[in-house]
Amino acid sequence: MRRSARAFAAAGLVSVALLAAACGGNGSSTPDPAPAATVILDGAMTKPINPTTPISVRAGFGSLAKVTVTNKKGKQVKGESSAGGAEWHTTQDLGYGGTYTVTADAVNTDGKHTKKTFTVTTITPDDTAYANVVPAPEMVDDDGVGVGQPMVFQFTKPVKNRAEVEKHLSVTTTPSQPGAWYWTDDQSVHYRAKNFWKPGTKIHIEADVYGVDLGDGVYGAEDNAVDYHVRDSWIAKADGSTEQLTVFHNGQLVRTMPMSLGEPSTPSHRGIHVVSERAASVVMDSCSYGVCQGSPGYYRETVFDNLRISNDGEFVHAAPWSVGQQGSANVSHGCVNLSPADAQWMYDTFRLGDVVEITNSGGDELPVWDTYGDWAVPWKVWKAGNADA
Template sequence: MTVTVSGGRLTRVTLATATGTAVAGTLAPGGTSWSATGRLAYGTAYTLSALATNADGKPVRKRATFTTVKPSNYTLPYLQRTGGFALHNGATYGVGIVPVVHFDEHIADRAAAEQALVVTTSPHVDGSWYWVDDQNVHWRPESYYVPGTRVTVAARVYGVRVGSGLYGQADRTASFTIGAKHVAVADDRTHTVRVYFGDKLVRTMPTSMGQGGYVQGRNGSISLWTMSGTYTVLDHGNPVTMSSDSYGLPANSPYGYGAESVYYATKISTDGIYLHELDTTVWAQGHQDVSHGCLNLNQSNAQWYYDSSRIGDVVQVVHTTGPRIELWQNGDWSVPWSTWQRHSALH
C-alpha cells in the first residue's frame, strides 16, 4: 500500500486496525510518498490517515477505511526436494539437486502461484518450474549447477489468490549451497559404476543391476529392470529394511524375498532403487545382472559410496534395456529441457 502527494509534502501517515495495531511504513525522501513495509492481516479493518502540507504550507488531511479480504481457505507451501524430503536451510547439496514446492491444497491458478515462487542464484543461472500436478512444482536449470553456487528458494504466496477463495497462508524461504561435482555413471555393458569427482575418475566399482523382465505382483506387472536415465541421490540408510512385499511382490512368490537389513544403502529413486551392499552377489558383480533393480556392490565399495556421496549428487544409468526412468521416480534430469519448460504455467 502506498500514499502519494503532488504539489506538496507528506508529513505523517498512519495505517492501523480498529484496536490500534499499526502497520509499519516508510516516508520517501522529500515526503513525496509513503509505503507500507509491514504486513496487513487477512479479514481486518484498517484506517489510513495521511497529513500533508500543500504548496502554500497549509495542512491537508485525508482519511480512508477499508477491510482486507477474508479467504474461505488457505494453502501453505512446503519447501522440499524430490522424494518428499525437506529442503534444509543452510545445507550443502549436489549439483543435481531439484527444489520442490509442495502446496497442501490443490492450486487452481498455477500461473498466479508460480509468479510468487522466486529462485535466486549466485552466480546467476536460468531455470524453470515444472508442475507435476496441482500441488507439486519442481525447479531446475538446463544443466547441472556450478559448484559453489548459492541458491535461495522463496515461496512468497502470502496475500496471493491462487484459486477461488484460496490464498497463500504464509511465505517460506530456504537457502543452500552447491557442493563439489560428483557424478556416478553405472554402465550395464561393463557392469561397473564409475565415480567422477570434478570430472576426474576416482573409483570404479563392479556392480550387478536389475536382471530385467517383469513379474506379476499384487497390483499388476512389476519391473525388474534398472531403468536407464539420470537419477540423483535422495537419501542414505544404514541399514535399510527391504522386502519384495513393500512393492507388491509377495515374499513367497518365486522372485519374492522377506524383510532383511541391507547395509550402506544409497537411495536414488522414489520407488526403491539403491546402490547398496550385497556380498551374496559378489560373484555376479562386474559380470551379470541378478538384482530386482538395485545396484549391488561389495561391502567396501558400498560403504565408500555411502560415505562420499551427498544428497543431490548425480547418478547416470546407461546401456540398460527396458523402460527409462520417469519424472515421478526421481527422473527430473531425464526430462528434455524443451519439454521441461512447457510444463511451466507461465510458458
C-alpha cells in the same frame, strides 16, 4: 484671468490627490482564509483488499501531520510518508481476513487540522498453502548439494494458477546459469539448467507467494527463500551391460566397482538419477509393492549404507547376498547392489544432489515425476515449460 484659472486648476488637483490618499488608507487588507485540508483514502480500499496492497492516504490543500494504521489488537502497521508529506502508505504486509483502523490528521497552510478515520478490510481466502523448499535446508550437509540437484518448491495444496505463480518464483545463480521451471505435478515445480550445475555455484531460490491467488480460493500462506551452494561434482555411472559402477570426481575417474542392477523381471530405471536421501539402514519389504509374506519373491531385509535414487524403491546399497553375481549378472529388484565395502565408500562419499546414471538396464526411463526424474525431459521441452498445460 489666465493666472487665476491656472491656480484654480492646481488647487483642484491637490484636492483630488488628498481625497485619493484618504480613501486608500495605509494599503493593507485582510487575506482570505486558506481552504481546509482534506484527507483522502485510496478509493480501492472501500472493498476488501489483498493483504500485500499498501494502504494509501493522501492530503489535499495541505500535508499529513500524522497517520496510524492499527489492527484489531491495536498493533500498529509500519508506514512512511512521500511526496513531501502529501501522501502516506503502509510498508509492511497486512494479514488475511483482517480489519484495520486508519486515523489520519492533515493540516492546511493556516495550521488548521482535519482528522478522519477509515476502516479497511482484507480478503479472507478459502484456504492457504505453503511453498516448501526441497530439499529442506536442514537435510543439506555443510558441503552443499550435488551438481544434479534440481531446485524445488512443493506446495501444500494443488496449484491451479501455475503460470501466475511462476511469475512470483525466482532462482539466482552465481555464476549465472540460465534455467527454467517445470511442473512435475500440480503441487511441485522444479527448476534446473540445461546441464548440471557448475561446482561452486551459489544458488538463491525464492517464492514471493504471500497474497498470490493459487486458484480455487487458495492463496499463498507466506514467502519463502533459501540459499544453497553446489559442492564438487560426483557422478557415478552404472552400466548394466558390464555390471560395473564407475565414479567420477570433477570429471576424473576415481573408482570402479562391480555391481548388480535389476534382474529382467524387475529392471532398474535407466537414465539420470539423483540422490534424494541417505540412510544408514533401511528395512526393505516387498509387501510395500504387493508381494507379501507367503507369495513367491517375498522378502524383508534390513539393508545398510543406502542412497535413495528414486521413490520407486531404487537405492544404491550394500548387498552381501549378491556379491557372487556382482560384476557378472543383474539380479536385484531394481537397486544398485554393491559389496559392503564399496557401499560404505559410496555412502561416505555421495550426498544429496549427486548423480547416479544408469544405462543398459533394460528398464524404462525414470519418469519425470519420480522424485528427480527432471533430467529425462529434453532441455528444449523443459525450457518451454508446462505451466499452462
